[in-house]
Amino acid sequence: MKHSRALCALLMTAMACSFVPPGNALTDVSSWAEPDVMAASAAGLMPDTFAALAAKSSVSRAEFCAVALNLYEAERETAVKRTTKVYFDDCDDPDVNTAYEMNLISGRGNGVFAPDESVSRQDLCVILDSVREKCEVDKPTATVSASSFPDGGEVRDYAVSATETMLSTGIIKGVEATVSNDPEQAGQTITLLQPQGTATREQALIMASRFLDTFDAEPLKPSEMITNPVAVEDDPEANVEDDSEEDNLSDAEREELAEEYGADQNLTMPTPVAVAGTVEQKMEQVFGPGGSYYTDQATAESHMVKVQVQVWSLMSSGQKTPAIRTIEVNEAIADEIQAVFQEIFEGDEKFPIKDVGGYSWRTSTKSEHRQGTAIDINYMENMECTIDASGNIVKITTGSHWTPGDDPYSIPAGGDVVRAFARHGFAWGGDAWSKKRDFMHFSYFGT
Secondary structure, eight states: OHHHHHHHHHHHHHHGGGOOOOTTOOBSOOGGGHHHHHHHHHTTOSOGGGTTOBTTSBOBHHHHHHHHHHHHHHHHTOOOOOOOOOOBTTBOOHHHHHHHHTTSOOOOBTTBOOTTSBOBHHHHHHHHHHHHHHTTOOOOOOOSOGGGSTTGGGSOGGGHHHHHHHHHTTSSOOEEEEOOSOTTTTTOEEEEOOTTSBOBHHHHHHHHHHHHHHOOOOOOOGGGOOOOGGGOOOOTTTTOOTTOGGGGOOHHHHHHHHHHHTSOSBOOOOSOOOOOSOHHHHHHHHHOTTOOOOOSHHHHHTTEEEEEEEEEEEOTTSOEEEEEEEEEEEGGGHHHHHHHHHHHHHSTTOOBOSOEEOOOOOSOTTOGGGGTOEEEESTTTSOEEEEOTTSBEEEEEESSOOOTTTSTTSOOTTSHHHHHHHHTTOEETTTSOSSEEETTEEESSOO
């Protein structure tokens, strides 16, 4: 990947003298920025929304979300399907909502994102560092401290680490300014960090381009290129017929299926971990006395809340670092969800979680995701599949494999994750049903 980027940079430098902006190009690009902006465009970092916009004007929060997604796609050499869900009352932009779903950005609270506001330099650093983490690139050792700048104390606590990472890698640089408010230093030039200041669109593209040159993430494997985990269907026992063709498969055909899907042939499970609570108690807790499942989306969404949980993120070096994930769940079990993930985080396994999905309005009335009472974790590495009476795989319906012990993202039977959920009343799809396995799935009512 590095060689192709270097070649791209050489080509862009050679072409700078005859700068011809592409169709989605900014206007009035600074002469000093033309080679870097051209390189960013060639790398696919320039959003279509930049077409005919002023290069020297401040980049907005929504615009930088588009840059961040393009950057992730370029780093991982994959395409990200934009979500159709809307998480903010003031913004239905698919780029913004997809970036939020991927934990690249956060809102202002109370359903507000403020898409048209300029993004601050410190928040640019935070978003770029979130892209780094999502790309599973190790966090470099910070060699430049924010405190080394005269205005370094203005960096907010939440942004210090990310800002120092971007400073240390040269992705963001200080800004030269002339002293005017100090008689003893008047006229002198100093370098400021300006963390609360804004960046222009051309500067934002240049920072993204520097990121691409600095960090070298592993491309996603074809089997990993599934996006929007909350859209995964998981209905228990759904589409499983009693007289399906698995009964007619030969041993050789079963072995061929197992080899093709890269999973163990037999998925007969040990005795399930005991799950706390009864369905009756949980129904009353979630829906009230005599209550029942939500039958329309508006009612369901009026009972959903977003919670943030601490998890372990696995870097490409094998190092695990703390991270934050946001999940939308039923308000009645929000505390339970936070307690579950805290127990997982504090567990001896330090189980890494890269993808987690909660509420999603599904067409199936059986789906607990539309009640906000189901959680999916690391969907690609914890497949859903149908099985026959002997536990042999018939068909994988979601994900690609389940190989605990080999793949660190696969959930072990009886491990920290399964036991934490069970203590708080959640059944695991890995051992809950007779005709399928759904290793990513935990559900409050066992469906």
